[in-house]
Amino acid sequence: MAETRLSVDDLVAPLFVREGIDEPQPVESLPGVVQHTRASLRAEVSALRDLGVPAVILFGIPGEKDAVGSEAWNPDGVVQVALKDLRDEVGDEMVLMADLCVDEYTDHGHCGVLDGYGSVDNDATLELYARAAVAQADAGADVAAPSGMMDGQVAAIRSALDGSGHLDTVILAYSAKYASALYGPFRDAVDVQIVGGGDRRGYQQDPPNAREAILEILADIEQGADMVMVKPALSYLDVISEARAVVDVPLAAYHVSGEYAMVQAAAANGWLDGDAVGMEHLLSIRRAGADFILTYLARRAAEILQG
Numbered sequence: 070m071a072e073t074r075l076s077v078d079d080l081v082a083p084l085f086v087r088e089g090i091d092e093p094q095p096v097e098s099l100p101g102v103v104q105h106t107r108a109s110l111r112a113e114v115s116a117l118r119d120l121g122v123p124a125v126i127l128f129g130i131p132g133e134k135d136a137v138g139s140e141a142w143n144p145d146g147v148v149q150v151a152l153k154d155l156r157d158e159v160g161d162e163m164v165l166m167a168d169l170c171v172d173e174y175t176d177h178g179h180c181g182v183l184d185g186y187g188s189v190d191n192d193a194t195l196e197l198y199a200r201a202a203v204a205q206a207d208a209g210a211d212v213a214a215p216s217g218m219m220d221g222q223v224a225a226i227r228s229a230l231d232g233s234g235h236l237d238t239v240i241l242a243y244s245a246k247y248a249s250a251l252y253g254p255f256r257d258a259v260d261v262q263i264v265g266g267g268d269r270r271g272y273q274q275d276p277p278n279a280r281e282a283i284l285e286i287l288a289d290i291e292q293g294a295d296m297v298m299v300k301p302a303l304s305y306l307d308v309i310s311e312a313r314a315v316v317d318v319p320l321a322a323y324h325v326s327g328e329y330a331m332v333q334a335a336a337a338n339g340w341l342d343g344d345a346v347g348m349e350h351l352l353s354i355r356r357a358g359a360d361f362i363l364t365y366l367a368r369r370a371a372e373i374l375q376g
């Protein structure tokens with residue numbers, strides 16, 4: 070009689086791969102999550118494939134960061150080599166997504182290039198995203214997932230992909246991405262500190278605004294997004310539900326690092342049943358209307374669902 074079901078098919082595992090390490094590095098604020106080596110990433114993805122998880126999304130931690138984030142489009146950059154490894158490992162059995170942003174690659178930690186006043190230059194950043202999209206697609210990404218919230222990013226990426234022959238590369242747009250405090254543990258995982266204690270409120274969504282999020286989603290679809298996302302998930306279930314009512318394309322939600330870390334911390338204290346609460350979180354995100362969920366719980370949830 071259940072109205073809503075959660076299945077392994079609904080899960081996308083976010084994974085971190087770091088250049089220049091010999092052993093996986095645990096992320097203290099994300100218990101159970103590591104920065105992978107190329108080899109440990111291959112092993113993890115093949116385990117996820119065996120559990121039936123259909124997709125992963127990759128984040129890279131480069132050896133060197135610079136002002137523009139040039140490792141994001143280096144053909145030998147960490148995510149590009151990892152994509153090639155994984156294509157080799159799993160063939161077409163899994164969907165390979167790549168987060169498309171430059172914050173992991175810039176020395177100032179912003180999602181774009183800075184102008185003379187230290188603000189992100191939206192339009193100059195679009196050219197960098199276009200290069201990163203082509204590099205990711207060349208390396209075998211099925212899906213480019215722009216997360217930087219620059220205006221016009223989907224159109225810029227679509228035209229770069231089409232212009233380089235990647236007509237079938239899908240765009241999953243982080244369309245309604247809020248300037249949330251729930252990304253803290255993620256920034257530990259990717260070694261990002263925003264310069265001068267800054268924030269992303271200049272380009273990410275303002276938490277009080279839901280109608281604006283719908284406008285962002287519709288604009289991304291108009292520009293060519295194949296799938297759209299709301300992020301974070303649990304504090305924004307109303308936005309997921311409203312988005313579901315107005316869009317027909319596949320709708321994703323990102324159960325983000327802070328949402329995961331809170332449950333892990335409480336469970337480690339014996340304050341709640343981590344598996345049960347985690348599954349309730351994921352089911353609630355599905356009930357709100359998301360078709361699929363990016364979550365650090367992907368592997369554990371798949372193990373539970375596969376019994």
Ligand code: PBG
Pocket residue numbers: 168169170171172173216217251252253254255256269324325326327
């Ligand atoms: C930006 C990006 C972020 C996350 C995914 N892509 C961080 C940010 O906007 O600061 C957050 C994911 C999470 O918290 O789990 N590349």
